[in-house]
Amino acid sequence: MLLAPFGTLLAAAVTVYATAVPAMRGTRMKQDVDTGFEWDPEAFKIAAVREPPVGFVYHDLWDTTTWYNYDLNATIAQSVKIIGRAAAEGVKFIAFPEIYFPGYPAFRTANGPEDFAQYVSQTMEPGDAQWQTLMKAFADAKMYGVVGWAQRANNSLFMTQSLVGPMADGSAGTIWKHEKFRPSGEERTLFSDGLLNTIRAQKLPFGVVSMLNCWEHVYPESRFISGAQPANIHVASFPIGSSVANATVNVNPYTGWHADAKAYAETAAGSPILMLPTYGASGIFSGSTTLNESTNTLTTGSQPYVTTVLNTTTFSDTSYSVNAYNSWGAVENIMQNLPSDMPQRKGPFLQRVIFTIDQLTKAYIWTPGLTCTPTSKWPCLKVWPQHQESDFTASST
Ligand SMILES: *[C@@H]1O[C@H](CO)[C@@H](O)[C@H](O)[C@H]1NC(C)=O
Ligand SMILES: *[C@@H]1O[C@H](CO)[C@@H](O)[C@H](O)[C@H]1NC(C)=O
Ligand SMILES: *[C@@H]1O[C@H](CO)[C@@H](O)[C@H](O)[C@H]1NC(C)=O
Numbered sequence: 001m002l003l004a005p006f007g008t009l010l011a012a013a014v015t016v017y018a019t020a021v022p023a024m025r026g027t028r029m030k031q032d033v034d035t036g037f038e039w040d041p042e043a044f045k046i047a048a049v050r051e052p053p054v055g056f057v058y059h060d061l062w063d064t065t066t067w068y069n070y071d072l073n074a075t076i077a078q079s080v081k082i083i084g085r086a087a088a089e090g091v092k093f094i095a096f097p098e099i100y101f102p103g104y105p106a107f108r109t110a111n112g113p114e115d116f117a118q119y120v121s122q123t124m125e126p127g128d129a130q131w132q133t134l135m136k137a138f139a140d141a142k143m144y145g146v147v148g149w150a151q152r153a154n155n156s157l158f159m160t161q162s163l164v165g166p167m168a169d170g171s172a173g174t175i176w177k178h179e180k181f182r183p184s185g186e187e188r189t190l191f192s193d194g195l196l197n198t199i200r201a202q203k204l205p206f207g208v209v210s211m212l213n214c215w216e217h218v219y220p221e222s223r224f225i226s227g228a229q230p231a232n233i234h235v236a237s238f239p240i241g242s243s244v245a246n247a248t249v250n251v252n253p254y255t256g257w258h259a260d261a262k263a264y265a266e267t268a269a270g271s272p273i274l275m276l277p278t279y280g281a282s283g284i285f286s287g288s289t290t291l292n293e294s295t296n297t298l299t300t301g302s303q304p305y306v307t308t309v310l311n312t313t314t315f316s317d318t319s320y321s322v323n324a325y326n327s328w329g330a331v332e333n334i335m336q337n338l339p340s341d342m343p344q345r346k347g348p349f350l351q352r353v354i355f356t357i358d359q360l361t362k363a364y365i366w367t368p369g370l371t372c373t374p375t376s377k378w379p380c381l382k383v384w385p386q387h388q389e390s391d392f393t394a395s396s397t
């Protein structure tokens, strides 16, 4: 009986509130003097992309069978639509999964390394026309974001994360760029190593943003260096978040990714909001609270991302604390307390490995951490220290 009048009251209240919103918004909106970027600090909408690259075929992480022809242009076109839609829905910051452009490859397929040549043909160099198309979408959307892409540079491939956003001249461009410092597992047969000193949180008008790729949340060096820099939002770009993964081979990666990223965020300085974009499933978290999450496998979609609205005025102070889990004092403790009988030597696994596109399209790149059994399609090429052609092992011999 009470429901009807209550419903009427509520409807009236909502109407009053709705008309009041523009005025409230007006007083809350901020504008960045350098770029003209406008945002509401008390209602800042962010999105974690989950729609996979165009044509993406879900596969286990180290799958050796599933290949499809990667399509950079189609994925750029799809992302332009995603960015435009997000902008129309008020999103101001969007995060894409790991190497979304052109997608996460399969490894050691039956065709042999020639498949990698198709992949290379679908990668971007900095400043390519496709990159400019993507930046135009960001400029039109007046939005910040993190872009995961396979970068072709200096005749090698890198797993790159670019923090992009509005520039003073009205365009959008790169604010910071980080190449995954040590690609994981079979990724090392395609991608060269980046540098740890590109792990740098960036101060943006609405807060401080940090970013890492996938297993960088697990490697001690990268998680420490990133976690030592206080951030308000951390983008954890991972690849396949599908729940279709084969449990025998690789227990539902999304569950694993979430555990890795959450463990990182819980000890990272600044207690950042965690954005976890993957292909299929994505989530946004604050500590142990899930702000939004979709764990369903998405192939194409009605809901290309998950969003949440943040009150950035509640963001924590991002100055360094000497009491942080990841602090200079903690490094001191580690150095002083390692067992004295531990070998004090840098093994090859920690050396930077760089190899050329020519090499990766001819052979199985065999770096520390991998083993290679040569086949007729996949001769082994050991590339550490760099480019030792004499280590080439032809399958026929
Ligand atoms: C945002 O947080 C501030 C500080 O706690 C609070 O005063 C304000 O009401 C919040 N804004 C909204 C829209 O909830
Ligand atoms: C992809 O797009 C670029 C420019 O954005 C264009 O030059 C190229 O021809 C396109 N490739 C295909 C296969 O359509
Ligand atoms: C490519 O080489 C240039 C010049 O050495 C260097 O500045 C740049 O960082 C390199 N790019 C990558 C992705 O390593």
Ligand SMILES: *[C@@H]1O[C@H](CO)[C@@H](O)[C@H](O)[C@H]1NC(C)=O
Pocket: 246, 247, 248, 249
């Ligand atoms: C999972 O992978 C294992 C090992 O490759 C395979 O034997 C099994 O058939 C796969 N299961 C499914 C459901 O695909």
Ligand SMILES: *[C@@H]1O[C@H](CO)[C@@H](O)[C@H](O)[C@H]1NC(C)=O
Pocket: 291, 292, 293, 303, 305, 306, 307, 308, 309
């Ligand atoms: C999660 O994100 C979707 C897509 O933007 C949105 O429709 C939904 O309202 C969000 N849910 C929550 C709880 O914010």
